[in-house]
Amino acid sequence: MVNINIITIFPEQVKGFIDIGMLNQAVLKGTVEYNVVDIRDFSENRHRKVDDEPYGGGPGMVMSAPSVIRAVESLSQPGIKILLAPNGREFTQSNAEDISGKDITLICGRYTGIDYRVRKHVDLVFSVGNYIVSGGELPALIITEAAVRLIPGVLGDKKSLEEDRGYPVYTRPQNFRGMNVPEVLLSGNHKKIENFRKNNQEFYYEKNYDRNDK
Numbered sequence: 001m002v003n004i005n006i007i008t009i010f011p012e013q014v015k016g017f018i019d020i021g022m023l024n025q026a027v028l029k030g031t032v033e034y035n036v037v038d039i040r041d042f043s044e045n046r047h048r049k050v051d052d053e054p055y056g057g058g059p060g061m062v063m064s065a066p067s068v069i070r071a072v073e074s075l076s077q078p079g080i081k082i083l084l085a086p087n088g089r090e091f092t093q094s095n096a097e098d099i100s101g102k103d104i105t106l107i108c109g110r111y112t113g114i115d116y117r118v119r120k121h122v123d124l125v126f127s128v129g130n131y132i133v134s135g136g137e138l139p140a141l142i143i144t145e146a147a148v149r150l151i152p153g154v155l156g157d158k159k160s161l162e163e164d165r166g167y168p169v170y171t172r173p174q175n176f177r178g179m180n181v182p183e184v185l186l187s188g189n190h191k192k193i194e195n196f197r198k199n200n201q202e203f204y205y206e207k208n209y210d211r212n213d214k
Helices: 011-018 021-028 065-073 093-099 116-121 137-148 190-199 201-213
Strands: 002-008 032-038 080-090 104-108 124-127
Touching: 002 011, 002 065, 002 137, 011 021, 011 032, 011 137, 021 032, 021 137, 065 104, 065 116, 080 093, 080 116, 080 137, 093 137, 104 137, 124 137, 190 201
Parallel strands: 002 032, 002 104, 080 104, 080 124
Antiparallel strands: none
16 A cells, blocks of 8 residues: 655645545555545644745745644654755656655645745655646645556556657547548558657647647
């Protein structure tokens, strides 16, 4: 059984995602157990406050170290402790393979960030891309899905484990508003289909990026 702990101030946001789809199937198969921890439960403030003004001034609030660290220390199986932060190392498929099947703890920041001293209590600091989002919940769920889907038995079809198909895919109808499925895909010739997909990977990406940038 793989244990995945997610430490957050918005547990309902996380639970809503892991209760559906492939992540939930991993639970039903007895492969993964999720433990969503509310940082506010470890606040010593009667209003359950877990943030404060930054030393040195500046905008926003900072999540305090004590509440976050106490939440981590409450775990019986923390495994690999991962902090989500915009300035962390960019998470890759290789990283997903490294942590898949292992107990992990994902710490989600909010506001201006988490007190830097928390980093002394983690093993890795990851970002999921060169952009900013409001908190670490979505990045934590991305990492969770990337790792869980690689655990043997979670996905029914091993071919679904391919990192990225990268080629154009089609389904019925064969003709839609004058746009036809390429004849090679209807040929039944597996070698030609394989060559088509291999030769069209880069073209597919370039066309989509060009279109989206306009």
